[in-house]
Amino acid sequence: MIHAALLRKNVRDSALLWGGCAIGLFAISWVRVWFVSRVEMTRFQQIIELLPNDWRRFSSVDFEWLITYTGRISLVFDEPGVVLCLSIWAIARGSDVVSGELNRGTMEMLLAQPVSRMQIFFTHALVTTVGTLLLAALTLAGTTCGIQSFSVKEKRNVSPLPIQLPFPTPFDRTEEVTIPLRDVVEPADYFVGARNFAALGFMLAGVSAALSAFDRYRWRTLGIVVSAYIVSLMLKTFGLASETTEWLGYFSVFSAYEPKLLVKIVSDAPELLWALRVDSSIDGTNGLGPLGFDAILLSIGLAGYIMGAWRFHVRDLPAPM
């Protein structure tokens, strides 16, 4: 199924884009943690408290949890730059597989060789999927590096008495102490976020590949995918906006992309890391476990790849324009 020469070509073709996205993702996630370490928790709390109460609806987790270091760092997976880098990689790669080759006119020369359409399709998909996994891993690596390398300053009450009492006393003085982030945050908690992030990339690549297999112009494939992306984002936003429009959220693939919620679930209960279902009393989950969220995205991506492969297998190839 995988063709060695095609694999080398695909790796070569995607190297520049992947390299750019990899640097971007590592840097953004690392800088995000640095930013968390620079802004004092009390200031962040003040910012959050300024937000109107209605805005709480737009967050899948409690604002109170977001005022923890774990919560603040989990927002790395919702950073526009991070989501954009992964989306660019997945959509650019996915849309290239059939309509890209047809658009460039190179499909004829390629398929004139003894290589099956499935080999072309799945070799391309393999490189995209491995690239996506590595990008998610780099995002996690950037976050972990940040956690390991930065410290936070916290104000603590220190009692002058030789015995530390469990309650404040009038004699206490406030002292600023530096605490390494690794002492207050567990990097492994973000694995579940990175996994959800990778699943999002796989879903985007699969859907793009399916649309690419139906089309002959890459620009049109890109246009359709980006339009669907925006519509899906809007559906999620409308779904969160009020109770009456909540049902719209079920039509958005982004409803299954909830990295901060998953980080919260796993940081509270690490045994739920591989759970498909959880107690439906956990807010925002609808009984879906961390793996359940990923499974939805992976299923959509897989369905896209299967549909794309079928379409590419049976279609007539148009002559180059």
Place this chain on the structure above:
Amino acid sequence: MAEPVRTPALTKRQDMLVVETIELAKRYGDFQALRSCTLSVREGEVFGLLGPNGAGKSTFLRMLLGFIRPTGGTAKILGLDCVAQSLAVRRKLSYLPGDARLYRSMRGKECLKFFAGMRSEGDYPRALRTADRLDLDLSRLVGFMSTGMRQKLALTIALSMNVPLIMLDEPTANLDPNVRGEMLDIVREAKQTGTTVVFSSHVMSEVEEACDRAAILRAGEIVHVQSMPELASRHRIRLSVAGPPPSIPQEFDPISLPAEGPRGLAFETGVELKRILPWLATLSPDDVRVEPVGLQTVYERFHQRKNVASGTDALAGSPEAGDVAKSEAS
């Protein structure tokens, strides 16, 4: 109606069919791109496909490669079904598309290496030798190559595979005369090694020069298959005599052509000249012209040239008009 397609009987030596299509057809909605194409190409043969743009030459070749699925009929290459066994078919052939596009980010050499690595029959050293023969600069990026250079590079890829069948779709388009000649030499050499070559072209002279047979397509239909050795024995004879024009002996199997003037006589025949010349000598003609019948003439029997400005048939009144009329009538 079109002339029935005549396929000469196969010789004992050339009884291996490399390409065989039976009633091959392709329809896109109401548009019939290819209709009932029955054709066979023998081992070691150089076969030409002729026809105007849109006649179905590329569609025919692309169906053999499995790029397009037929809506009717069957196509086989070396006994392998072109749809069901497309991968095995493509192992047996190399193909140059009509509009060959290559990876713009690769250098010429990388491109050759990539395509040689795509198949076990790939031969990189041979590709380098072919590129050298075609005077191709392989150090340049494909994106910076001229159209002609890119065509040469694609041609090099197609001609450097160790396969029994080479299919070329308008291979000499965009090539300069020297490279065109070199390409035809390579085709001839391939034939000598027993390789079968099928190529489409708009250039009659190169088809006439390189091919053993050629099929003429019109509106998706094979309307004529011409054997080149047979064509070489056909002549047009025009003469003017002092008295009334004599009748042409039927043993010459003549096709009458419009004569020039009341004392003129013109006909086409496939009979050997040594049998005709003694008869001509008995007529004591004032003027005699003997011309070989070219492929162009045969082609124009099926594809009339139109005078674009007036929309009239440019052949009207010309010797070919009779042929065309006869062909159309048949």
